[in-house]
Amino acid sequence: MRGVVFDGAGRVRVVDLPDPTVEAPGDAIVRVTRAGICGSDLHLLHGKAPLEVGEPMGHEATGVVETVGPDVRGVREGDRVAVAFNVACGHCWFCEHGQSALCDDDAIFGYGIFGGALPGAQAERLRVPNADVNLLRIPDAVDDDAAVFVGDVLTTGFYAAALADPRPEDAVAVLGCGPVGHCTILGLRATGRPTVYALDRDADRLALAEKAGAIPIDVDRRNAVTALAEATDGRGADVVIDAVGHPEAFEGAIDAVRRGGTVVVVGVYSSETTELQLGAYWARALTLRFAGLTPVLAWWDRAVSSLENGSVDPRPLISHRLPLEDAAEGYALFDRREATKVVLAP
Ligand SMILES: [Zn+2]
Ligand SMILES: [Zn+2]
Numbered sequence: 001m002r003g004v005v006f007d008g009a010g011r012v013r014v015v016d017l018p019d020p021t022v023e024a025p026g027d028a029i030v031r032v033t034r035a036g037i038c039g040s041d042l043h044l045l046h047g048k049a050p051l052e053v054g055e056p057m058g059h060e061a062t063g064v065v066e067t068v069g070p071d072v073r074g075v076r077e078g079d080r081v082a083v084a085f086n087v088a089c090g091h092c093w094f095c096e097h098g099q100s101a102l103c104d105d106d107a108i109f110g111y112g113i114f115g116g117a118l119p120g121a122q123a124e125r126l127r128v129p130n131a132d133v134n135l136l137r138i139p140d141a142v143d144d145d146a147a148v149f150v151g152d153v154l155t156t157g158f159y160a161a162a163l164a165d166p167r168p169e170d171a172v173a174v175l176g177c178g179p180v181g182h183c184t185i186l187g188l189r190a191t192g193r194p195t196v197y198a199l200d201r202d203a204d205r206l207a208l209a210e211k212a213g214a215i216p217i218d219v220d221r222r223n224a225v226t227a228l229a230e231a232t233d234g235r236g237a238d239v240v241i242d243a244v245g246h247p248e249a250f251e252g253a254i255d256a257v258r259r260g261g262t263v264v265v266v267g268v269y270s271s272e273t274t275e276l277q278l279g280a281y282w283a284r285a286l287t288l289r290f291a292g293l294t295p296v297l298a299w300w301d302r303a304v305s306s307l308e309n310g311s312v313d314p315r316p317l318i319s320h321r322l323p324l325e326d327a328a329e330g331y332a333l334f335d336r337r338e339a340t341k342v343v344l345a346p
Helices: 037-043 153-164 181-188 203-211 223-233 249-257 280-283 296-310 324-336
Strands: 002-006 010-015 029-038 060-068 080-083 125-128 134-135 171-175 195-200 215-216 237-242 257-265 288-292 320-325 342-345
Touching: 002 181, 002 324, 010 324, 029 324, 037 181, 037 223, 037 324, 060 125, 125 153, 134 296, 153 181, 153 237, 153 257, 153 296, 153 324, 171 181, 171 223, 181 203, 195 203, 195 223, 203 215, 215 223, 223 237, 249 257, 320 324, 324 342
Parallel strands: 171 195, 171 237, 195 215, 237 257, 257 288, 320 342
Antiparallel strands: 002 010, 029 060, 029 125, 029 342, 060 080, 080 134
């Protein structure tokens, strides 16, 4: 089969890979119909995690079950499924408490050794371990372009919205309107229905956020803290969500939240540092919530039912739908911010 592999810093390549087979009784083989390129794939592209040349990439996929191992009960051959980006065991203490991303055996597709040496989702086929828990059947009303968001980005948006836990009268600011920020806006609008401010400097992203029901603020033209203070009688936003994953965004979130407010950190961090003045956080009675990786298994039902009943639609995010063979071009477009979301169709 064909699949995307890391080809050294800044490069990916589509190569011939061995066809996956059932290796454990709980495995399923999925024929991938759509695979997303994620912001975190760009971190890998730029060598921020230890990937070896030739290692497979990709963790966002939807497809059709082609083969199941003898112990698989939850899905059958021919089922359309979403694939959880982080594979969990389904039975440890964390899995049983809705924290599958903190699973004792947590692993991520297409992340090399760091992710447990699983295969990559940007390929024609994918072997999914513990298929009973890590695959979710997709209803007919949800097409492949929508379903590819279920295993990661849209479900992350619902999870982030739940961490923000806003009241309808709250002002919630989302810093960064890439795919995760955008889906967080969708999650917020679908659940608590607060007033949402979308902050970014990219005109395409801001336009998409406005269509999704948020009030756009172009941070190149307006000071974010001032704009949010003006919108809230000088208080600042009740909740600020860092959907960027850069210390500047985190510090901006702290500046923009009101006293007694909540900052939710969804953006991905690894080795970055920032200085905390503990007294300032203490005196302002701030609540900090770090999302970590999304516990997909606890939240993806909500994403699917919202897609099915039409209350959210992430598909306008897809700016480019490319054949798998054009993966390198897809990575380059996304990396240059010329694409809001690239989806590969193997
Ligand atoms: Zn992702
Ligand atoms: Zn587990």
